[in-house]
Amino acid sequence: GSVSDMLSRPKPWSKLTQKGREPFIRMQLWLNGELGQGVLPVQGQQQGPVLHSVTSLQDPLQQGCVSSESTPKTSASCSPAPESPMSSSESVKSLTELVQQPCPPIEASKDGKPPEPSDPPASDSQPATPLPLSGHSALSIQELVAMSPELDTYGITKRVKEVLTDNNLGQRLFGETILGLTQGSVSDLLARPKPWHKLSLKGREPFVRMQLWLNDPNNVEKLMDMKRMEKKAYMKRRHSSVSDSQPCEPPSVGTEYSQGASPQPQHQLKKPRVVLAPEEKEALKRAYQQKPYPSPKTIEDLATQLNLKTSTVINWFHNYRSRIRRELFIEEIQAGSQGQAGASDSPSARSGRAAPSSEGDSCDGVEATEGPGSADTEEPKSQGEAEREEAPRPAEQTEPPPSGTPGPDDARDDDHEGGPAEGPGPLSSPATATATAAPAAPEDAATSAAAAPGEGPAARSSAPPPSSSSSSSSSAPRRPSSLQSLFGLPEAAGARDSRDNPLRKKKAANLNSIIHRLEKAASREEPIEWEF
DNA sequence: TTGCAGTCAATATC
DNA sequence: GATATTGACTGCAA
Numbered sequence A: 001g002s003v004s005d006m007l008s009r010p011k012p013w014s015k016l017t018q019k020g021r022e023p024f025i026r027m028q029l030w031l032n033g034e035l036g037q038g039v040l041p042v043q044g045q046q047q048g049p050v051l052h053s054v055t056s057l058q059d060p061l062q063q064g065c066v067s068s069e070s071t072p073k074t075s076a077s078c079s080p081a082p083e084s085p086m087s088s089s090e091s092v093k094s095l096t097e098l099v100q101q102p103c104p105p106i107e108a109s110k111d112g113k114p115p116e117p118s119d120p121p122a123s124d125s126q127p128a129t130p131l132p133l134s135g136h137s138a139l140s141i142q143e144l145v146a147m148s149p150e151l152d153t154y155g156i157t158k159r160v161k162e163v164l165t166d167n168n169l170g171q172r173l174f175g176e177t178i179l180g181l182t183q184g185s186v187s188d189l190l191a192r193p194k195p196w197h198k199l200s201l202k203g204r205e206p207f208v209r210m211q212l213w214l215n216d217p218n219n220v221e222k223l224m225d226m227k228r229m230e231k232k233a234y235m236k237r238r239h240s241s242v243s244d245s246q247p248c249e250p251p252s253v254g255t256e257y258s259q260g261a262s263p264q265p266q267h268q269l270k271k272p273r274v275v276l277a278p279e280e281k282e283a284l285k286r287a288y289q290q291k292p293y294p295s296p297k298t299i300e301d302l303a304t305q306l307n308l309k310t311s312t313v314i315n316w317f318h319n320y321r322s323r324i325r326r327e328l329f330i331e332e333i334q335a336g337s338q339g340q341a342g343a344s345d346s347p348s349a350r351s352g353r354a355a356p357s358s359e360g361d362s363c364d365g366v367e368a369t370e371g372p373g374s375a376d377t378e379e380p381k382s383q384g385e386a387e388r389e390e391a392p393r394p395a396e397q398t399e400p401p402p403s404g405t406p407g408p409d410d411a412r413d414d415d416h417e418g419g420p421a422e423g424p425g426p427l428s429s430p431a432t433a434t435a436t437a438a439p440a441a442p443e444d445a446a447t448s449a450a451a452a453p454g455e456g457p458a459a460r461s462s463a464p465p466p467s468s469s470s471s472s473s474s475s476a477p478r479r480p481s482s483l484q485s486l487f488g489l490p491e492a493a494g495a496r497d498s499r500d501n502p503l504r505k506k507k508a509a510n511l512n513s514i515i516h517r518l519e520k521a522a523s524r525e526e527p528i529e530w531e532f
Numbered sequence B: 001t002t003g004c005a006g007t008c009a010a011t012a013t014c
Numbered sequence C: 001g002a003t004a005t006t007g008a009c010t011g012c013a014a
Helices: A002-008 A020-031 A049-054 A090-099 A119-124 A142-145 A154-164 A171-179 A183-191 A201-215 A219-243 A277-290 A296-306 A310-340 A348-351 A360-374 A376-388 A394-398 A426-436 A445-455 A464-474 A483-487 A490-524
Strands: none
Touching: A002 A154, A049 A154, A154 A171, A171 A183, A171 A201, A171 A219, A201 A219, A219 A445, A277 A296, A296 A310, A348 A426
8 A cells, every 4th residue: 555655656756755765765775676676664663674684794884983962872883883882774784784885985987097087077967976985876865865874974074184184185176076076065064064853854965965975995096096197187278278379268277177077167257246335234234133134125225235145235235144153053053062061051042042152253144143242243333233122122132033934923023124234234334434434423322332343353354263162173082983072072171261261251141131121121020921 | 936955166265 | 475255156955
């Protein structure tokens, strides 16, 4: 009955749960001839002949660092964990193993040729990107991902960073040959990996690829080879182009990659990249603080006031929200590890509000999320801001607007025809102020607060924290076997602590004052609602 | 339609 | 030159 149903009404892949995908993977394997004629275990029966026999195979994914939730953490969590309790279905795991030989991820084909550089991009757009694995089966990466146990994304990226830096391998090369991603994406991924459970299937792909790569004993060697070949090719091209007196196309960034079909698109005038001025960003951030989910009208107002396209404003909000969210993930992780070390705030407590530490900056997101309370970067005004904002709408402001789950309701703009824009609000000022160079009168705390940070070096010295913290950790101790060593590197934690303490104090003070005000407000207005 | 995830690719920064 | 940042885009889901 199930089979009939499945065959006649298959659900789209994306709608299937991991479990639900299992039969399709089996079918695919069967179609590929991978499963032979062995008797597959049905449902609860774990080990049919075929699967049973393969459980002894090495599972490259399992070799890697499987995250704590899924693996009984032993001191050497990177060792194969055949007994992992993780999988809801052992059989899937077995399939994973079946599919995953210790495979060299780099070499694409047996013909000795390295994967054609153009491969990754080309195949990338395909629905089922074939892994550049010479490995055993033609299983697509998606299938591997679907079957993969939970991976420790932080551990993986950390190790990858280590390997890359230790061997002087670039992100671009790694990204393009191993992950099929561009340098920027790789950088982002390595610096701010999301936890496995927050990743979509697609988002897990690169991590699976990384894990496979890490498990490849010849990974570095192969990448080195690639590097050499790239260099050779580049030299060749240069020479030939020089001798041919070619107008020497710029040493294409992607080297031999890409350019699949785009030597000419250069002609069609490219849209110049929009670069938002600091003041504009400040204004947007302030708008965000008020309404992380501005209404179309607000967006339009914003766009008008800042003289930007509405799409730019929309994009900015999307990007900002999602980047803040990512920062928060990291904060949570870091906080978690810190918490273990005896840090004060519990992760659960912080997950609600913005995580304090990455001190806003690169993650001004965090700062923004935290709203006025965050203080870190703008301590001086934070009080004022807090006053201005907390008092009127305590609930909204204390709450972490965006955080993991967009709690649109609390901050969404919808109605308020006036929206945040009503009143000059935070938005209007900077733009106009910039224009006039003379920041309008102290319209409100927020405005002035934003104006200042715009120029103040203190606020501007934002970028480093999160990434630097992560990178610092990358140079820290090795052996990312256990969760602690992955996330809570003693050194790193120590460094953080010493650096954060003053900030923490400030924050604590700030929070206290906010709480205090909230309580006051609560006692005045709606005591019941504030019961919590 | 809206929001999000993931990514690209231009640009900034180191 | 390598890496980080970020505006824009695509595809998907609710």
